[in-house]
Amino acid sequence: MDYKDLAELIFPNAKDISYYEEKYPERDLKEGAIVTRFAPSPTGFVHIGGLYQSLIARKLATQTDGVFFLRVEDTDQKREVENGISGIVQALNDFGIIPDEGMISETEGKGNYGPYRQSQRKEIYQSYAKYLISQGKAYPCFCTPEEGEEIRAKQEAAKIRPGYYGVWAKCRNITVEEAIEKIKNGESYIIRFKSPGREDRKIKHHDVIKGNVDFPENDQDIVIIKADGLPTYHFAHAIDDHLMRTTHVIRGDEWLSSIPLHLQLFHELGFKAPKYAHIAPIMKNDNGNKRKLSKRKDSEAAVSYYDEEGIPEEAVKEYLLNIANSNFENWRRANKEKSIDEFELQLNKMSVSGALFDMVKLLDVGKTVISMFTAQEVYDRALVWAKKYDKELEEMLQDKEYALKVFGIERGNKKPRKDISKWAEVKENIEYMYDDKFLSKEQEYPYQVINEKEDIDKILTLYLEKYYDENDDKQTWFDKIKELAGEMGYAKEVKEFKANPEMYKAHVGDVSTVLRVALTGRTNTPDMYEIMQVLGKDSIEKRFEKAKNNN
RNA sequence: GGCCCCGUGGUCAAGCGGUUAAGACAUCGCCCUUUCACGGCGGAGACAUGGGUUCGAUUCCCGUCGGGGUCACCA
Numbered sequence A: 001m002d003y004k005d006l007a008e009l010i011f012p013n014a015k016d017i018s019y020y021e022e023k024y025p026e027r028d029l030k031e032g033a034i035v036t037r038f039a040p041s042p043t044g045f046v047h048i049g050g051l052y053q054s055l056i057a058r059k060l061a062t063q064t065d066g067v068f069f070l071r072v073e074d075t076d077q078k079r080e081v082e083n084g085i086s087g088i089v090q091a092l093n094d095f096g097i098i099p100d101e102g103m104i105s106e107t108e109g110k111g112n113y114g115p116y117r118q119s120q121r122k123e124i125y126q127s128y129a130k131y132l133i134s135q136g137k138a139y140p141c142f143c144t145p146e147e148g149e150e151i152r153a154k155q156e157a158a159k160i161r162p163g164y165y166g167v168w169a170k171c172r173n174i175t176v177e178e179a180i181e182k183i184k185n186g187e188s189y190i191i192r193f194k195s196p197g198r199e200d201r202k203i204k205h206h207d208v209i210k211g212n213v214d215f216p217e218n219d220q221d222i223v224i225i226k227a228d229g230l231p232t233y234h235f236a237h238a239i240d241d242h243l244m245r246t247t248h249v250i251r252g253d254e255w256l257s258s259i260p261l262h263l264q265l266f267h268e269l270g271f272k273a274p275k276y277a278h279i280a281p282i283m284k285n286d287n288g289n290k291r292k293l294s295k296r297k298d299s300e301a302a303v304s305y306y307d308e309e310g311i312p313e314e315a316v317k318e319y320l321l322n323i324a325n326s327n328f329e330n331w332r333r334a335n336k337e338k339s340i341d342e343f344e345l346q347l348n349k350m351s352v353s354g355a356l357f358d359m360v361k362l363l364d365v366g367k368t369v370i371s372m373f374t375a376q377e378v379y380d381r382a383l384v385w386a387k388k389y390d391k392e393l394e395e396m397l398q399d400k401e402y403a404l405k406v407f408g409i410e411r412g413n414k415k416p417r418k419d420i421s422k423w424a425e426v427k428e429n430i431e432y433m434y435d436d437k438f439l440s441k442e443q444e445y446p447y448q449v450i451n452e453k454e455d456i457d458k459i460l461t462l463y464l465e466k467y468y469d470e471n472d473d474k475q476t477w478f479d480k481i482k483e484l485a486g487e488m489g490y491a492k493e494v495k496e497f498k499a500n501p502e503m504y505k506a507h508v509g510d511v512s513t514v515l516r517v518a519l520t521g522r523t524n525t526p527d528m529y530e531i532m533q534v535l536g537k538d539s540i541e542k543r544f545e546k547a548k549n550n551n
Numbered sequence B: 001g002g003c004c005c006c007g008u009g010g011u012c013a014a015g016c017g018g019u020u021a022a023g024a025c026a027u028c029g030c031c032c033u034u035u036c037a038c039g040g041c042g043g044a045g046a047c048a049u050g051g052g053u054u055c056g057a058u059u060c061c062c063g064u065c066g067g068g069g070u071c072a073c074c075a
Helices: A004-010 A017-023 A048-064 A084-094 A124-133 A145-157 A175-186 A232-242 A255-267 A303-309 A313-324 A328-334 A359-371 A375-389 A391-396 A399-410 A423-433 A453-467 A474-487 A493-501 A508-520 A528-535 A537-548
Strands: A035-037 A066-069 A101-103 A138-143 A189-192 A202-207 A211-216 A223-225 A248-252 A276-280 A285-286 A288-294
Touching: A004 A124, A004 A138, A004 A175, A017 A124, A035 A048, A035 A248, A048 A066, A048 A084, A048 A276, A048 A285, A048 A303, A048 A313, A066 A375, A084 A101, A084 A375, A124 A138, A124 A189, A124 A232, A124 A255, A138 A175, A138 A232, A175 A276, A202 A232, A211 A255, A232 A255, A232 A453, A248 A391, A255 A276, A255 A423, A285 A313, A288 A399, A303 A423, A313 A328, A313 A359, A375 A399, A375 A423, A391 A423, A399 A423, A399 A528, A423 A528, A453 A474, A453 A508, A453 A537, A474 A508, A508 A528, A508 A537, A528 A537
Parallel strands: A035 A066, A066 A101, A248 A276
Antiparallel strands: A138 A189, A189 A223, A202 A211, A285 A288
8 A cells, every 4th residue: 555545545536636737727928927916815804915915916917918816715714704705806996906817706706727716726725635645745644633732832841843843743654554544444634744844954045025035944744734625825825826827926924934835835746936025014103113004903904994084096006106116206206197007116126124104105195196186086086985985075065066166276287286185184175165064154263463353344344345356367356455455554565564564563464364264264275366266256245244243 | 932034314215335325204494476285495304233344334244232024724
């Protein structure tokens, strides 16, 4: 009896691996094409780091005329979550990251290298496990989980390296006869890889991002097929990325230390190893300590957060690209109008250590992104967001014509206004432009220099009676406010005021402030001329009236 | 604890033997016919540390300290 008999006994129905090698041939792509993937487990939660990886993977595949696919790693039934796959598909879709192959819904996939869901690839893994067993490179292990823990406890007590290796690998040297007998007796078992490695030898590895890294060889006989018949991550990774013809494995750097194992697995399986690019995680400062953005503690770890806050997907992607390749910023400044698809990302320019997540910077990117939008785009996007998250804003946006005027203030020129960084800010930002909101609410009037009610009332009255004409162009409008200032005995020019401060109580700017505050309840607003144009005479009169009646 | 990776201003980061050590965000000041925003100009602000190697180290080597990752029948 030999290894073949043992393999046959364990996996009697498994196909020969040549079947799969033929079924999933080398891809016919041009030289240098990158085949890569995003391979999450379907927990229903997409982490910003996952989006980061996908963005990078997608870009690289696109840049090289390669392939980007979505593979779902659902070999741990305990972690299964309902609709977990759809959540991932949807999240990627929201950010315009569309895989060429892979899962497209909870149950369907597309492409010729599937299934793209590991739980549906059980037979494939078993074929390769069978192959390894028949080669004497894997073996059934009859140790129970409890025995495993005992071994571990002993190792810890003795302060030696924990794990299933060397003399601790009890089942590694069981004879074929013995193994067959145990199996026939119905003893339960798992399949372990028989590692040929030695801990005292080093391997060299070149990571596309991390550079050269040396590790001790792997000597652990890791589990490859679990008691439930499904593979562990490591085994599935080797089989899948080989069969799906992945050229570059782009993943989080928490996997870096598995490199010796993975390389060994590829080698023993007779596969060519892919290139690896281990991405540093996005971190957060937590009381002086850096740590990965945490699903439980940090709302911004979930990609859904950005949708809820109304941070445009373009902004999130630009920010991420910023972290990925610091030359992106310069490129962006030189190419303001271009799509980020035209930026060429380089893996080897990525930072080897994790960046702290910077919300302030993200919002700054958001501001710039939104400032480039037309009023129509702002309207459309804000409306989509409002329908989902803010009924009141949705109502305000019902009068599209008016909303477009409001969003059009100081927009579309060479120095567009940058005052909206996310859709959640829109309501607060435009609220005062709506009569039904403004007039019905009790207002604060933070007048600055000119404070006497008498003066204020006089300015408001005079302005409407004698100066304001809605047909004035901006220069005339401006000149009239100066005249009003003069009539009131204030300086018509700020410079004049600054030169002779003792001669005047206030200047034209202070008069403007009175008008502005009466009009909007704020000291900071966009250009007042445009505001008046949008508001119209009727509204202006009502607002001044309200201001006069204020106390 | 073992193994591995990393350490340039508050943050993201160029530079990688000789530089006035870029740039962006944040911050401060000035200017931008009246605010704010935008924009412009300017200021403050950094090579963790101790030893080497070298004519010369932010750049190379070693130690220290600090940070991160990993050591499952989870991915």
